[in-house]
Structures are given as structure tokens and as C-alpha cells.
Amino acid sequence: xxxxxxxxxxxxxxxxxxxxxxxxxxxxxxxxxxxxxxxxxxxxxxxxxxxxxxxxxxxxxxxxxxxxxxxxxxxxxxxxxxxxxxxxxxxxxxxxxxxxxxxxxxxxxxxxxxxxxxxxxxxxxxxxxxxxxxxxxxxxxxxxxxxxxxxxxxxxxxxxxxxxxxxxxxxxxxxxxxxxxxxxxxxxxxxxxxxxxxxxxxxxxxxxxxxxxxxxxxxxxxxxxxxxxxxxxxxxxxxxxxxxxxxxxxxxxxxxxxxxxxxxxxxxxxxxxxxxxxxxxxxxxxxxxxxxxxxxxxxxxxxxxxxxxxxxxxxxxx
Numbered sequence: 001x002x003x004x005x006x007x008x009x010x011x012x013x014x015x016x017x018x019x020x021x022x023x024x025x026x027x028x029x030x031x032x033x034x035x036x037x038x039x040x041x042x043x044x045x046x047x048x049x050x051x052x053x054x055x056x057x058x059x060x061x062x063x064x065x066x067x068x069x070x071x072x073x074x075x076x077x078x079x080x081x082x083x084x085x086x087x088x089x090x091x092x093x094x095x096x097x098x099x100x101x102x103x104x105x106x107x108x109x110x111x112x113x114x115x116x117x118x119x120x121x122x123x124x125x126x127x128x129x130x131x132x133x134x135x136x137x138x139x140x141x142x143x144x145x146x147x148x149x150x151x152x153x154x155x156x157x158x159x160x161x162x163x164x165x166x167x168x169x170x171x172x173x174x175x176x177x178x179x180x181x182x183x184x185x186x187x188x189x190x191x192x193x194x195x196x197x198x199x200x201x202x203x204x205x206x207x208x209x210x211x212x213x214x215x216x217x218x219x220x221x222x223x224x225x226x227x228x229x230x231x232x233x234x235x236x237x238x239x240x241x242x243x244x245x246x247x248x249x250x251x252x253x254x255x256x257x258x259x260x261x262x263x264x265x266x267x268x269x270x271x272x273x274x275x276x277x278x279x280x281x282x283x284x285x286x287x288x289x290x291x292x293x294x295x296x297x298x299x300x301x302x303x304x305x306x307x308x309x310x311x312x313x314x315x316x317x318x
Contacts, residue, residue, distance in 0.1 A: 055297070062291035067284045082291040093292070096269040099183060103190070103270070104251035111191040112243060115198030120228070122199070123206040133203070137196040144193070148260030151189035152176065179267030186258055186268060194250060198243055205239030206232070241307060248303045252296060271296045 062083070065076045086093050118136060122129050139147065154161045155175035163172045175185040209232050217227040233240075255272035258264045264273030271292060278289030 058290040058293045058297075061286055062294045064287045064290075066286050068286050069284075078287070082287050083295075086288065086291055086295070090288070092269050092274060096271050096274050099269055100251060100254075100271055102183065103187065103254055104248060106184075106187045107191065107194055107247045107251050108244070110187075111195040111198050112247065114191075115195045116202050118195070118199040119202035119206055122203055133200070137200055139193040139195075140197045140200075142193065144190075144254070144256030145260050147189055147193050148186075148257035151186070151192075151257075152261055155185055176261055177266070182262075182267050186261060190250075190254065190257060194247070197246070201239055201243055201246070202236070205236040209235050241310070245303060245307045249300065252300055 061075075063077060063079055065078050065081075066074065122133060126132070142150075157163060157172040157174045157177070160172070160175075162175065163169060166173075173181075176182050213231050213235065214227055217231045222230065253272060254270055255264075255276070258268040258270055259273060259276070262268055264270055264277070275289050275293045275296065278285045278292065
């Protein structure tokens with residue numbers, strides 16, 4: 001008799017049984033799709049209607065001659081003639097550029113320095129610091145038009161607060177009407193509003209500085225002034241960039257305060273005022289006004305694009 005060989009029994013795997021792969025749910029439900037479409041679609045449509053379409057329309061109209069009467073078929077396309085006229089023949093353009101530059105330099109020096117000083121003082125946990133912060137930031141809450149109206153009352157020659165305080169009632173100074181001083185008088189009003197905002201930005205930057213850095217500098221024998229300029233201020237480089245960008249934008253978009261005071265004339269010409277005067281003024285030169293707006297946009301983008309590039313490149317590195 002031959003022995004019957006038995007087949008070896010299969011050994012069951014010791015690991016857990018394999019899981020069945022189910023279908024991944026990638027499709028959104030109908031309600032979720034509708035909500036997502038509304039959340040993305042409505043802001044996109046609003047952005048296109050109120051930002052991109054007017055911007056592209058201004059760029060196109062800057063190459064035209066049109067008074068706004070009639071339809072699009074009445075537009076006369078003249079190429080770069082508006083830009084040539086602005087740079088060579090428009091008498092108000094270069095004074096406006098000069099005033100915008102003075103506005104920018106003044107805001108970069110005076111409100112920035114004062115705002116930084118106030119932030120350093122408030123960072124020392126003074127008594128009633130919250131009240132001081134609120135009082136100093138309050139002008140920023142006011143619109144530029146309201147600020148212009150308030151300072152118009154202060155600068156009024158007859159019975160104005162400033163002439164009364166200085167005792168110039170018999171021989172009042174026309175702070176607004178005199179083209180030699182009215183720009184600097186308005187800059188004081190703009191700085192009064194802008195300082196509180198700069199103070200708040202620097203105060204937030206000071207709160208974010210690591211106290212260990214200050215302690216290490218103190219252990220090395222550095223004074224408070226040396227610690228601030230060699231340790232604290234360099235660490236606040238991102239805040240300094242934000243302050244610079246905000247100040248440039250504030251200087252370029254200045255309009256309300258000078259328009260309330262004297263409609264941006266007689267020494268208060270700014271690029272933003274020229275845009276308004278050409279588009280909605282009596283002459284209604286939409287093409288030239290659009291060209292000034294494009295020039296102002298180009299100057300603004302020259303500051304904003306490097307800032308955005310630095311921000312996004314920093315995020316990609318992290």
C-alpha cells in the first residue's frame with residue numbers, strides 16, 4: 001500500500017484582512033455647490049464690475065478724445081496724444097506731481113517719526129495707556145472730508161481758532177488762501193489724522209518683538225537707546241515695510257481734504273484732483289482725465305507690486 005500524500009493546508013495570513021476600497025466622495029452636494037458658487041461668484045463679479053472693468057476702461061479711454069456725450073461710436077481715438085499733452089502742455093500737471101511728492105516726504109518724516117515715538121512711549125505700559133491710544137487713533141476714524149472741514153474752521157482767517165490762539169486777530173493770516181503756505185497747513189491736518197494709524201502699526205510691531213532679545217542686549221551692556229535702534233527696530237522690518245507702503249498709498253490717494261478746502265486749487269493741486277476736474281469738470285475731458293488716472297495707477301503699482309512680491313515670496317520660503 002502506498003501512502004497517500006496529503007496536500008499542505010494553506011496558512012491564513014497573520015495580518016488584518018484587506019479593506020475594501022470604497023469610492024472617494026469628490027462631488028459636492030447640490031446645496032454645497034450653490035453656496036460655494038455664491039461665495040466665490042458674487043465677490044468676483046463685484047470685483048470685476050467696480051475694479052477691473054473701470055480700470056481697463058480708463059486705460060482704453062486714455063488713448064481717446066471724448067467729452068462723455070453720445071455713445072461709444074463718438075469716441076475719437078488719438079493714440080498717446082493725451083500723455084504728450086499732459087507731460088508737455090498741461091500747466092497743472094507738474095505742480096500736482098510736486099505737491100504729491102511733498103505730501104509723500106512730509107508723511108514719511110513727520111507722522112512716521114511721531115507715530116513711532118508715541119508707540120514706544122505707550123509700549124512702556126503707562127497709566128491710562130488705553131485712553132491715550134483711543135484718543136490718538138480717533139482722528140483716523142474720521143473721513144478726510146470731515147478732517148478738512150474741521151481744519152477749515154481752525155484755519156479760517158476771521159475768527160479761526162489758530163489766529164485767535166496766536167493773537168493774530170488784528171492782522172489774520174490766511175492759512176488756506178495763501179498759496180505759499182496752504183499746502184503745509186493742509187499737511188499738518190493730514191499728519192494729525194495719519195499719526196494715530198502709524199502709532200497703532202508700530203505698537204503692534206513692538207508687542208510682537210521677543211523680550212529675550214531685549215534682555216540679551218541689556219546683559220551685553222547695551223543702553224535702552226542702543227537696544228531699540230540695534231535690536232528692536234531691525235526686527236520690525238516687516239512693520240516698517242507696511243508703514244512705508246501705507247504712507248505712499250495715503251499720499252497718492254489724498255483728495256478729500258484738499259477738495260473740501262478749496263477744490264484742490266490755488267496751491268493745493270494733486271493728481272487725484274486733476275482726475276476729477278477733467279472727468280466731471282465743465283470741460284469734461286474724459287480722455288485726459290483717464291490718462292492722469294493711468295499715470296497715478298502706474299506710480300501706485302510701482303510701490304504695491306514689489307511689496308506683494310516680497311510678501312508672497314516670503315510665504316513660499318516658509
